[in-house]
Amino acid sequence: MNRRPLGNTGIDIAPLVFGGNVFGWTIDEKTSFAVLDAFVDHGFNAIDTADVYSRWAEGNEGGESETIIGRWLKARPGVRDKVALFTKVGSDLGGKGQKGLGKDWIAQAVEGSLQRLQVEQIDLYFSHWPDPATSYKETLTAYKALLAQGKVKSIGASNLNAAQLEEALKVARQEQLPAYQVLQPEYNLYDRSSFDGPLRELCLKEDIGVVTYYSLASGFLSGKYRSRDDLKSSKRGTGVGKYLTPRGMAVLEALDDVAADQGAKPAEVALAWLMAREGVTAPIASATSVEQVKSFAKAAQLTLSHEQIARLTDAG
Template sequence: MNAPAASPEPLDAPLGTGPNAVLRRVGPSDLSVFPIALSGTVFGWTADGPTTTAILDRFVELGGTFIDTADAYAGGRSEIMIGNWMRARGNRDSLTIATKVGKGPDHPGLSAPAIRAAVEASLRRLRVEQIDLLFLHVDDPDTPFDETLLAVDELIRAGHVRYFGGSDHTANRLFEARIASAQLGVAHMVAVQKHYNLMHREEYEKDLARIAAQLDLGVLPRFALAAGFLTGKYRTRGDLERHRRGHEVVPYLTRRGARVITALDRVADQAQSSVATIALAWLLSRPRVVAPVVSVSSADQLDQIMSAPRTPLSRQQLTELDRASA
């Protein structure tokens, strides 16, 4: 139930942007998606019904196919709003739907009963028969991996879930999960979500990038725009007071942050593009990255976001951004 593949760009391509970067395959799965995932974080929270509908409509209008949500977002309201929108538009078969379980207040953790109950509830809220990509929203140390993996495999065999991945798992835990999956003879992870952007590189690039390549995992960077800092709208402390999420970017108002924004300004000017577009285009140039997960508060913000996969960056521009953010 995902968009049909049309020569997806290889995940190890040296440059992940350009006019032909239309669809990318999620790891070893047969899911091929537009290289921007729309986050449902704000749906039912800071985005009301009409705003959510407008965002979803514009996302699809601009070529989007991949929507990412969670049972914990707005107490499940995000899933409900996405499900109602899909039912009204009749477009389920053209979309790839990802959701997460493990953090929801009704079914916390990754025990077998919690996973089964959480997935059943998500299916009802999304009004679908199958979840394309299920993420384990937490790493639950109180539940043996074997129990979690067997429960997910059961859901896959029953047709309720197509593929699954990790979220915020360390490189070592991802490796442990793969070994356990092989020993049990069950489905293994095909993707991972991780905090990754120009301002937050070390956590992913130090260990996880190597393991993602070794395990053939598709990577979906979360916080791709660093809480809005990489849009360029926060340049001084005075800018913080004018925006609701300003406090989240305080750690980025440093000399390094200023270097990154200066480099983004320069490359954006050369490409006749926006700072946000260039920040996402840089992410899309990284090995294994399939689709940054991006949240917006209004439909008009999507024009810059969705142009990133079709914004080519030269090696010189990528090097400049690498150095500024090192």
């Protein structure tokens, strides 16, 4: 499978990243192992998680996803060299001071992630959310130490707007600190406003890699949610209701049309649109079955025509 440079990190990735939020939440460890095996077997090589995944699930404390990935790596000798691991720091883990992007918490949090993942180095370490209480200088100084220690290979930021990312890059230049190399924004065929425009232009200008989350709009772009009744069938259904609008239906109609032309599923087309989008390195998408991983592989092989891309883009 063709790989793409992830900004200036020196990491080359297949055009789709696995979203590890499902591990320990909607799929158990055994199923997680099978899905990860299939993911690598199909030529993919990047896995995204976070220290907080999946704290929101009943009975979880956070760290479950990293732990499952770590156990999978330990059970699969040699696989570590084939995959790039992305994880994040900054979300509230529930303990005193266990949140934000301050230097003390970053130094502590990275040790927890390394231990759970059972690795010596994290390939890409993200600031999960902006932290108004901490300066960019403090955060980037903490990352400088981790890079020097070899605990992380590269750094990124999630959920920054254009002004925030620009300021972080400015501080890095002024203070001779490492700069964010990758951005993780919410972006899909329906939700475009936060990335399209100044933020995308900045990423293109600065050669910042971009991996998108909610790439299928919480499953809406799969086409399986077309009415309020459909929302009852999934744990994620409650987050999909906002897409059941005239615009959402127009997007699904365009997906249906292009999918029929391509002999593909709507979700595959939605992912292929993202892969073809200027400024996007790869979408992040989650799977709960081996069949869904096979669908990712088909999405990566789709070539949309200019007319099909325009049909999809105009619908949204």
